[in-house]
Amino acid sequence: MMNDSIMKLRSEMPALFAVTELDRLTGGGFRRRTLLNLKSLGRVPSDIFIRSGARKLLIDRDKFLHWWTERLREG
Numbered sequence: 078m079m080n081d082s083i084m085k086l087r088s089e090m091p092a093l094f095a096v097t098e099l100d101r102l103t104g105g106g107f108r109r110r111t112l113l114n115l116k117s118l119g120r121v122p123s124d125i126f127i128r129s130g131a132r133k134l135l136i137d138r139d140k141f142l143h144w145w146t147e148r149l150r151e152g
Contacts, residue, residue, distance in 0.1 A: 083142055083146050086102075086103065086142060087138065087139070087142055089102070090102050090138045090142075091138065092137070092138050092139070093127065093135045093136070093137060093138065094135065094136055094138065095133060095134070095135055095136075096109055096112065096113065096126075096134045096135065096136055097109060099112060099136065107145060112136075121144065122140070122144055124137070124140055125137055125140045125141050125144060
């Protein structure tokens, strides 16, 4: 079941997307503020993020989903 949900997210999310879109793209399942807080604490791999210009922060979908699925468990 969980694997199906991740595959659905993978098919619906763009390969790269702005961090500001995270809440919407995950249906609120993972919040932008939480990810940025974890990033500031060094608890998220830095290669998930790609800087575009001086201010825009992008997320690599596949690296993010891989990292996130390692932390998920069946409910």
